[in-house]
Amino acid sequence: MKNKKDQDTEQQILQAANRVFQKKGYEGARMQEIANEAGINKALLHYYFRSKEKLFDRIFREAFSNFWPSIEKVTKGGNAEIKELIEAAVNGYMDILEDKPFLPAFIVGEINRSPERIKDLLLSTGLQPEKVLKIVQDAIDAGEIVEMDPRELIVNIVSLSIFPFIGRPLLSSMFWESTEEFDLFLKDRRKTVYEFICRSIMKRT
Amino acid sequence: MKNKKDQDTEQQILQAANRVFQKKGYEGARMQEIANEAGINKALLHYYFRSKEKLFDRIFREAFSNFWPSIEKVTKGGNAEIKELIEAAVNGYMDILEDKPFLPAFIVGEINRSPERIKDLLLSTGLQPEKVLKIVQDAIDAGEIVEMDPRELIVNIVSLSIFPFIGRPLLSSMFWESTEEFDLFLKDRRKTVYEFICRSIMKRT
DNA sequence: GTCTATATAGGGATAGAC
């Protein structure tokens, strides 16, 4: 049963490539290291994926598509509660990032390296930023939250959720005893970030 | 007067190296490209800075030391107003980042590449995180702001200030018509971020 | 499909003339 073996090797390669590319970036990654991690040799790597570029593209597209929290449940109807949206976004990011803490640094680093493909990548995700903006705008129009550029709120939510993972080495060195303790702090953030944002935008009656 | 010329060439190199390293990172940067940008050749590059590693180290240390907004005026006394601290921090970052928007992506990317030198780098900056934490803690004890882990506030200030610059390509593609318009948004942030934070933490009487 | 061996290019670094 050759097919089984093929699948297996390809998966080994993809997992190894994922680890190495995410840690070292495209330029820093070595095909040799990926081969070693996958338990095969370089030639076989090129047999499966013709070039480093192609292998990277596969990995990066996958990573990029995993980067967006699923908030469809909230946006579907179109007239969701703003608090639901915030909670879904924050929790969504936390779920992803606790599992893959190096994802954001990888994404932003590689996008910075070649910004030209952003449009293409975004299209393939099928994201609909307008829907999210509309929910925020509706909440403003309804007087539920303070007046602001809806995009400002989005940027703030994303910043508060993602940045601590990007700045983890620096932040933990400066303000925590160990990275383990910092990770505990990160675990709490799904609650504290939500509260921090709500305190700022909700109108009191 | 040879000395003048030396200085000049060295400066050319440093500026070129700065541009190239910040854009491409250590692994992606090419000594050839730095030489071209500086208007000289590779050999002369090695004459001034013996190796790529040494040249990079020089650039990175400089960049790292420029990364910290000066808030000494506020922290000196030790009993500063919390609002002053926030304003100084946000404005400090905005000043730096409007001038050098790629600095944070560069710093976090390279620190990720070799996290072991963080301690050394932080020491050489002479930063005193405790002082900042104390100001926040005092404000909490005095009942001026809501109860929270002081480090949480710091992390939030830093996240809101820095992340939009790191995520600029993505954010601007998703929510703005052009990068120019996004930059206008960034200009406003020194006000909106400050207000966003204050609304969240200040107790109403 | 998987391996060993090798071709080829690119990039960091040095030698040596001026």
Next chain:
DNA sequence: GTCTATCCCTATATAGAC
């Protein structure tokens, strides 16, 4: 101090046997 020419190693990629 600055250049040209070149060395040498490393990394991607391919050829060809099994």
